[in-house]
Amino acid sequence: MNFAFKTGKYNGSTITILGRNPVLSKVREMPIVGGSGLFRFARGYVEARTKLLNLKNGDAIVEYSCYVLHY
Incomplete structure:
Protein backbone atom coordinates (compact mmCIF):
# COMPACT_ATOMS: atom_id res chain seq x y z
CA MET A 1 0.00 0.00 0.00
CA ASN A 2 1.21 3.53 -0.70
CA PHE A 3 0.27 6.74 1.07
CA ALA A 4 0.62 9.67 -1.33
CA PHE A 5 0.93 13.24 -0.10
CA LYS A 6 -0.82 15.84 -2.27
CA THR A 7 -0.24 19.16 -0.47
CA GLY A 8 2.15 20.94 1.85
CA LYS A 9 5.77 20.17 2.63
CA TYR A 10 5.49 16.52 1.55
CA ASN A 11 3.59 17.15 -1.72
CA GLY A 12 4.50 14.47 -4.28
CA TYR A 45 6.02 1.03 11.08
CA VAL A 46 2.29 1.65 10.86
CA GLU A 47 -0.43 0.72 13.33
CA ALA A 48 -3.85 0.27 11.72
CA ARG A 49 -7.09 0.29 13.72
CA THR A 50 -10.50 -0.40 12.22
CA LYS A 51 -12.96 2.24 13.45
CA LEU A 52 -15.99 1.10 11.43
CA LEU A 53 -16.59 -2.05 9.39
CA ASN A 54 -19.70 -2.86 7.35
CA LEU A 55 -19.55 -6.56 6.51
CA LYS A 56 -22.56 -6.29 4.17
CA ASN A 57 -20.96 -3.93 1.65
CA GLY A 58 -17.27 -4.17 2.63
CA ASP A 59 -16.89 -0.50 3.57
CA ALA A 60 -14.43 0.31 6.35
CA ILE A 61 -12.99 3.33 8.11
CA VAL A 62 -9.42 2.63 9.23
CA GLU A 63 -7.11 4.86 11.29
CA TYR A 64 -3.42 4.63 10.35
CA SER A 65 -0.76 5.87 12.79
CA CYS A 66 2.59 6.16 10.98
CA TYR A 67 5.96 6.24 12.75
CA VAL A 68 8.55 7.18 10.12
CA LEU A 69 12.31 7.72 10.11
CA HIS A 70 13.61 9.43 6.98
CA TYR A 71 16.69 11.33 5.85
Whole structure:
Protein backbone atom coordinates (compact mmCIF):
# COMPACT_ATOMS: atom_id res chain seq x y z
CA MET A 1 0.00 0.00 0.00
CA ASN A 2 1.21 3.53 -0.70
CA PHE A 3 0.27 6.74 1.07
CA ALA A 4 0.62 9.67 -1.33
CA PHE A 5 0.93 13.24 -0.10
CA LYS A 6 -0.82 15.84 -2.27
CA THR A 7 -0.24 19.16 -0.47
CA GLY A 8 2.15 20.94 1.85
CA LYS A 9 5.77 20.17 2.63
CA TYR A 10 5.49 16.52 1.55
CA ASN A 11 3.59 17.15 -1.72
CA GLY A 12 4.50 14.47 -4.28
CA SER A 13 6.15 12.16 -1.72
CA THR A 14 4.94 8.66 -0.82
CA ILE A 15 5.32 6.14 2.00
CA THR A 16 5.27 2.43 1.09
CA ILE A 17 3.76 -0.11 3.50
CA LEU A 18 3.97 -3.89 3.14
CA GLY A 19 2.45 -6.68 5.22
CA ARG A 20 -0.70 -8.48 6.30
CA ASN A 21 -3.66 -6.31 7.17
CA PRO A 22 -6.37 -8.63 8.58
CA VAL A 23 -9.22 -6.16 8.97
CA LEU A 24 -10.93 -8.15 11.75
CA SER A 25 -7.90 -7.83 14.07
CA LYS A 26 -8.19 -4.95 16.54
CA VAL A 27 -4.69 -3.52 15.86
CA ARG A 28 -2.39 -4.44 13.00
CA GLU A 29 1.29 -3.53 12.74
CA MET A 30 2.95 -3.32 9.32
CA PRO A 31 6.44 -2.19 8.29
CA ILE A 32 7.22 0.92 6.27
CA VAL A 33 9.61 -0.42 3.64
CA GLY A 34 10.47 2.77 1.75
CA GLY A 35 9.04 5.73 -0.04
CA SER A 36 9.73 8.43 -2.58
CA GLY A 37 10.49 12.14 -2.60
CA LEU A 38 11.25 13.36 0.92
CA PHE A 39 10.56 9.82 2.18
CA ARG A 40 13.23 8.11 0.05
CA PHE A 41 14.89 5.38 2.19
CA ALA A 42 12.13 5.74 4.82
CA ARG A 43 11.80 3.10 7.52
CA GLY A 44 9.35 2.63 10.35
CA TYR A 45 6.02 1.03 11.08
CA VAL A 46 2.29 1.65 10.86
CA GLU A 47 -0.43 0.72 13.33
CA ALA A 48 -3.85 0.27 11.72
CA ARG A 49 -7.09 0.29 13.72
CA THR A 50 -10.50 -0.40 12.22
CA LYS A 51 -12.96 2.24 13.45
CA LEU A 52 -15.99 1.10 11.43
CA LEU A 53 -16.59 -2.05 9.39
CA ASN A 54 -19.70 -2.86 7.35
CA LEU A 55 -19.55 -6.56 6.51
CA LYS A 56 -22.56 -6.29 4.17
CA ASN A 57 -20.96 -3.93 1.65
CA GLY A 58 -17.27 -4.17 2.63
CA ASP A 59 -16.89 -0.50 3.57
CA ALA A 60 -14.43 0.31 6.35
CA ILE A 61 -12.99 3.33 8.11
CA VAL A 62 -9.42 2.63 9.23
CA GLU A 63 -7.11 4.86 11.29
CA TYR A 64 -3.42 4.63 10.35
CA SER A 65 -0.76 5.87 12.79
CA CYS A 66 2.59 6.16 10.98
CA TYR A 67 5.96 6.24 12.75
CA VAL A 68 8.55 7.18 10.12
CA LEU A 69 12.31 7.72 10.11
CA HIS A 70 13.61 9.43 6.98
CA TYR A 71 16.69 11.33 5.85
